[in-house]
Amino acid sequence: MSSNKNGENSSALSDLNKMSKGTAFKGDIVSNGDFRIDGRFEGTITTSGRIVIGVDGCLDGTVQCLSIDVEGGLNGTVNASEVLSVKKTGRVSGQVTTGKLSVELGAVFDVQSCRMKKEGE
Numbered sequence: 001m002s003s004n005k006n007g008e009n010s011s012a013l014s015d016l017n018k019m020s021k022g023t024a025f026k027g028d029i030v031s032n033g034d035f036r037i038d039g040r041f042e043g044t045i046t047t048s049g050r051i052v053i054g055v056d057g058c059l060d061g062t063v064q065c066l067s068i069d070v071e072g073g074l075n076g077t078v079n080a081s082e083v084l085s086v087k088k089t090g091r092v093s094g095q096v097t098t099g100k101l102s103v104e105l106g107a108v109f110d111v112q113s114c115r116m117k118k119e120g121e
Helices: none
Strands: 016-019 024-031 034-037 040-047 050-053 058-070 073-086 091-103 108-116
Touching: 016 024, 034 040, 040 050
Parallel strands: 016 034, 024 040, 034 050, 040 058, 050 058, 058 073, 073 091, 091 108
Antiparallel strands: none
16 A cells, blocks of 8 residues: 555555556456546456446446446346436446346336345345
């Protein structure tokens, strides 16, 4: 871990994985850090952290995470142990399992199945 000149821990910055707009990746990722996807990802992401799919981002595949915010596109299987939040610009299709679900007005939520986890599950 590193500290800035004020003695604050700056490791939070190193725990963010970012895929920029115009970047495409195909494969599987396992991590404890958070993700921000503004490019195109195809595959599987398994993380104990949070995922944000930006307005220009697209994820096709399988996601296992703590929580996920969707501003762009998500097509596949999602297992979010806490919250799936679909913003007004977001589009979700596939199969969803989550603790809590938030869908803003204007979002597209077109899934084959949506299962809500019970407390402690």
